[in-house]
Amino acid sequence: MTQKKFLDNFRDEIQKGFVSDRISPNNIAELQKYKRKSEIPSMENFYEAIENFENKKTFELEKPSVGYFCNIVPEEIILACDLHPVRLCCEDQVCAQAGEEIAPGDICCVIKSICGKFYGRLYENLNLVIIPGTCDPKTKLAELISPLKEIYFLDPGRDSDYLENAAIWESRYTELFDFLKKRFHKNPGRTQLISACHKTNKRTEIFRKIYQLRTDYPDSINVFDYYIMIYASFFMEIELWNDFAEKVYSQALEKKKTQNKPRILLVGTPVIFPNFKIIDVLEQSGLAMATDIQCTSFGRFFNPVEIDEDTESGIIRALALKNIAGSICPCLLNLEKMANLIIDTVNQYNLDGVIYYNLRLCQVFEIQTAILRQILKQRNIPFISIKTDLGKEDTGQLKTRLEAFREMLESHRK
Amino acid sequence: MNKINIARRIFQILSLVLLVYGGYIFKEWKESAETEQSIFPSLKAPPGSISTTKFEKGSILWPSGATPVIENYPPSLVCRFNPKGGMFKACILHFFSENLTWQTQIKYLLPYITLFILLCFLFGRMWCGWVCPIGTVGDFLTFLRRKMNIKVRRFPQNFRINLSFTGYGIMAIALTISTIIGMPNFARYQCYWFLPYCQICPARLICPMFGLIKPNWKDFSTGITTTFTILAWLVLGLFVAAFYFGRRVWCHMCPVGLINSWFNKGAGVELHKKAIKCIKCGYCADACPMGLTKMYQMNNDGIYNQNACIMCFRCVEVCPRENCLGVKFFGKELFRRKNDTKKVS
Amino acid sequence: MKRFLFLILFLFIVFCYGSSQIDIEFEYPSISGDFYVAGTVFFPPSAVSTSDNIIVMDTETKSEIQSKITVQENWPDGSILSAEIIFPANRQKRTRYAIFYGEDVKRKKSFSESAVLPTVSFITPGAGKTIEDIDISVGEINVRVDRSASIRYWWYIIPAFILIFLTILRTLRTIRTQKT
Numbered sequence: 001m002t003q004k005k006f007l008d009n010f011r012d013e014i015q016k017g018f019v020s021d022r023i024s025p026n027n028i029a030e031l032q033k034y035k036r037k038s039e040i041p042s043m044e045n046f047y048e049a050i051e052n053f054e055n056k057k058t059f060e061l062e063k064p065s066v067g068y069f070c071n072i073v074p075e076e077i078i079l080a081c082d083l084h085p086v087r088l089c090c091e092d093q094v095c096a097q098a099g100e101e102i103a104p105g106d107i108c109c110v111i112k113s114i115c116g117k118f119y120g121r122l123y124e125n126l127n128l129v130i131i132p133g134t135c136d137p138k139t140k141l142a143e144l145i146s147p148l149k150e151i152y153f154l155d156p157g158r159d160s161d162y163l164e165n166a167a168i169w170e171s172r173y174t175e176l177f178d179f180l181k182k183r184f185h186k187n188p189g190r191t192q193l194i195s196a197c198h199k200t201n202k203r204t205e206i207f208r209k210i211y212q213l214r215t216d217y218p219d220s221i222n223v224f225d226y227y228i229m230i231y232a233s234f235f236m237e238i239e240l241w242n243d244f245a246e247k248v249y250s251q252a253l254e255k256k257k258t259q260n261k262p263r264i265l266l267v268g269t270p271v272i273f274p275n276f277k278i279i280d281v282l283e284q285s286g287l288a289m290a291t292d293i294q295c296t297s298f299g300r301f302f303n304p305v306e307i308d309e310d311t312e313s314g315i316i317r318a319l320a321l322k323n324i325a326g327s328i329c330p331c332l333l334n335l336e337k338m339a340n341l342i343i344d345t346v347n348q349y350n351l352d353g354v355i356y357y358n359l360r361l362c363q364v365f366e367i368q369t370a371i372l373r374q375i376l377k378q379r380n381i382p383f384i385s386i387k388t389d390l391g392k393e394d395t396g397q398l399k400t401r402l403e404a405f406r407e408m409l410e411s412h413r414k
Numbered sequence: 415m416n417k418i419n420i421a422r423r424i425f426q427i428l429s430l431v432l433l434v435y436g437g438y439i440f441k442e443w444k445e446s447a448e449t450e451q452s453i454f455p456s457l458k459a460p461p462g463s464i465s466t467t468k469f470e471k472g473s474i475l476w477p478s479g480a481t482p483v484i485e486n487y488p489p490s491l492v493c494r495f496n497p498k499g500g501m502f503k504a505c506i507l508h509f510f511s512e513n514l515t516w517q518t519q520i521k522y523l524l525p526y527i528t529l530f531i532l533l534c535f536l537f538g539r540m541w542c543g544w545v546c547p548i549g550t551v552g553d554f555l556t557f558l559r560r561k562m563n564i565k566v567r568r569f570p571q572n573f574r575i576n577l578s579f580t581g582y583g584i585m586a587i588a589l590t591i592s593t594i595i596g597m598p599n600f601a602r603y604q605c606y607w608f609l610p611y612c613q614i615c616p617a618r619l620i621c622p623m624f625g626l627i628k629p630n631w632k633d634f635s636t637g638i639t640t641t642f643t644i645l646a647w648l649v650l651g652l653f654v655a656a657f658y659f660g661r662r663v664w665c666h667m668c669p670v671g672l673i674n675s676w677f678n679k680g681a682g683v684e685l686h687k688k689a690i691k692c693i694k695c696g697y698c699a700d701a702c703p704m705g706l707t708k709m710y711q712m713n714n715d716g717i718y719n720q721n722a723c724i725m726c727f728r729c730v731e732v733c734p735r736e737n738c739l740g741v742k743f744f745g746k747e748l749f750r751r752k753n754d755t756k757k758v759s
Numbered sequence: 760m761k762r763f764l765f766l767i768l769f770l771f772i773v774f775c776y777g778s779s780q781i782d783i784e785f786e787y788p789s790i791s792g793d794f795y796v797a798g799t800v801f802f803p804p805s806a807v808s809t810s811d812n813i814i815v816m817d818t819e820t821k822s823e824i825q826s827k828i829t830v831q832e833n834w835p836d837g838s839i840l841s842a843e844i845i846f847p848a849n850r851q852k853r854t855r856y857a858i859f860y861g862e863d864v865k866r867k868k869s870f871s872e873s874a875v876l877p878t879v880s881f882i883t884p885g886a887g888k889t890i891e892d893i894d895i896s897v898g899e900i901n902v903r904v905d906r907s908a909s910i911r912y913w914w915y916i917i918p919a920f921i922l923i924f925l926t927i928l929r930t931l932r933t934i935r936t937q938k939t
Contacts, residue, residue, distance in 0.1 A: 531923060598780070
């Protein structure tokens with residue numbers, strides 16, 4: 001697939017109409033609130049990084065930076081081309097309101113806030129944006145922001161079956177790799193790819209340690225710190241993140257203490273920094289989030305790249321397997337995988353219940369709720385489905401529901 | 415990270431050294447006289463029949479005649495044409511082929527066959543993945559290809575199944591020829607058609623080169639030997655291409671491997687899968703050198719030994735899910751896939 | 760599994776067929792018509808117990824030839840050491856003959872010398888060599904003959920079949936778990 005230019009002829013008209021004023025979301029106060037709750041000294045580094053990022057409102061980097069959405073886009077290929085990958089997924093209330101102008105109505109609020117950020121000129125320094133065609137809103141997003149930025153559209157298909165699609169994925173990724181080489185005049189080979197994979201594998205290793213620690217002792221790293229670390233990984237240099245996370249892990253090991261709260265599994269749409277409403281409510285209603293199955297954290301970090309064939313095409317294939325075949329995104333055909341994963345995680349870590357968190361208007365997550373509820377009901381696993389949006393109006397209502405759920409879990413335990 | 419793979423490589427190299435250079439290393443041990451009380455009776459050509467010792471320098475079945483250290487037939491491709499006779503005598507196909515020609519009574523073969531069945535029953539095709547010297551040579555070719563950054567060719571399922579049928583065909587033809595030339599009236603064809611599979615086997619050409627002996631590349635003395643020479647070249651070309659462009663494609667049609675494969679589903683070494691742990695990431699199917707996909711497709715718990723599996727356990731090694739895949743030996747667990755981090759407690 | 764049974768059947772048929780064989784060579788006389796071929800053949804110990812276990816075969820037509828066999832000497836264990844064999848031949852029907860012996864051959868055709876015909880003697884190249892040993896300790900004459908060798912190897916059929924049986928059982932189990 002070659003690079004496509006959408007709406008190229010209408011660039012001026014669109015820019016005149018929409019790109020007028022800068023928006024300035026201010027999340028520093030919010031950040032300080034969570035920073036005060038943190039008990040681990042090394043978390044300072046991550047908070048500082050996010051603070052810098054929020055203050056500047058844009059990227060100022062030495063390397064050319066490439067924005068991307070979704071796990072489907074292989075971070076390792078971007079790293080191998082000596083570029084800086086920036087994950088642009090965003091759940092910001094202010095940006096979402098600004099984005100209403102471009103994408104009005106009942107559209108996915110993530111897409112709205114991304115539109116708001118792009119049209120509010122927050123991403124001026126990005127050299128390229130890679131958008132995958134995993135879900136319908138993302139496909140349209142490629143067209144919506146194409147007048148502003150250079151876009152590369154990556155379509156992996158909707159089937160996550162390895163046998164039929166591995167060759168297609170491999171060719172898609174190879175095209176992306178070739179495009180990046182040509183676009184940025186770089187000439188990486190297999191050694192660069194391997195070293196990029198080693199970096200992400202190192203990250204996986206540290207993440208697995210933290211993940212394991214949190215399942216046993218959810219209070220050792222509190223849930224805000226956990227999601228702050230994950231948010232920081234969106235734009236931080238990967239080696240830097242690894243170092244800081246290693247420090248956090250070693251300090252958290254000393255903090256572990258048993259607690260008596262019901263330990264729950266959070267499944268569903270990703271939790272991204274300014275929108276910490278759900279975990280805030282969880283904390284207030286006396287539930288401990290022990291693990292999660294979400295694309296930003298588990299889906300992104302848990303599987304390592306297993307290089308079997310260390311040729312260039314072999315590594316690219318391994319990346320495709322990690323990012324697409326092992327993906328938990330409900331846009332792909334993998335409901336069975338999801339059900340297996342939830343049941344297995346609950347059994348393995350002996351968790352008390354499952355919270356299915358659905359950011360409103362993400363249809364694919366919503367569609368599979370009933371089936372999952374039925375499957376888990378048969379296996380006596382407590383399940384609650386929560387549907388909300390970026391606004392804070394329903395906080396009280398959510399809290400009541402989760403408190404009821406907690407009481408149910410406690411009685412279930414006895 | 416790749417502990418099993420490293421262990422397997424070391425084991426492969428050690429067994430290559432033992433099986434190929436065993437003739438040099440243990441030359442003092444050579445069994446000098448066959449005693450009547452030995453468990454394994456000595457199998458010798460009856461009067462009037464041909465044996466490999468009778469071939470002279472220059473014919474296809476030379477060099478041979480050097481006695482191996484142990485006159486036995488393990489279920490792996492150990493070749494008669496190893497320098498100094500090697501550690502063991504020959505492969506099992508050589509054994510059947512030779513004794514069909516000699517019309518040895520079945521009672522003298524029983525000890526050998528029993529040992530072969532026992533070894534196959536215990537380890538299945540682990541002999542192919544961990545011991546076979548020709549497989550090791552092939553893996554070295556694959557290693558070279560990887561270093562030269564050449565893309566692997568992945569062959570479709572049907573092609574691989576057809577390869578195994580080809581192997582069965584070659585085996586059937588070889589054994590039939592061996593039987594026919596053993597009959598009294600056809601004895602005069604023995605000098606050309608003796609050990610028909612050995613004459614085209616790539617191991618016949620590869621194994622002498624380990625001892626820096628020039629193998630018999632060509633014998634154009636008669637029409638039959640010319641045909642065999644050209645066939646041997648073709649098969650060697652196929653062998654090198656199969657290992658250089660694919661991974662272990664040759665092993666689908668190796669007759670010795672095919673005999674081992676009958677024991678694979680009932681072998682002591684079992685590969686287990688817990689289906690609930692599987693996230694269908696395809697790592698196992700992608701890493702399989704034989705290109706098998708059953709363990710990826712299986713949706714229920716159980717044993718997924720297959721006929722073509724060479725038991726390299728690469729699938730167990732690359733699986734990202736803890737406890738999903740595992741290896742058992744007669745129901746006793748040998749190892750399971752573990753996460754890289756230890757459980758904190 | 761079918762292939763497996765097929766192989767066992769195949770090997771069984773082939774190896775049971777092979778009994779011991781001695782090739783006969785003689786020169787055809789310059790006379791026409793029938794004549795007798797006679798000669799003495801030596802057998803290994805414990806190989807042939809009675810003269811009925813020796814036959815003369817026409818190797819080209821694969822048919823048995825009528826023969827008269829007279830035992831001359833016996834091994835200490837009672838088996839035949841040497842026997843004189845006479846059978847008729849014809850100059851017009853030139854063919855090759857061989858003597859087969861062993862427990863699994865049974866002589867059907869015997870004859871007596873009714874007519875007086877010229878006799879040619881044959882030689883048996885390569886035969887008469889024995890592989891098996893006999894210990895003879897002289898003093899108090901004590902002869903020990905190893906007769907167990909032939910039986911001993913057949914015992915291996917028991918573990919072999921047990922292993923094959925186990926393999927088949929386990930294979931069926933594996934196939935069953937893969938199907939459901």
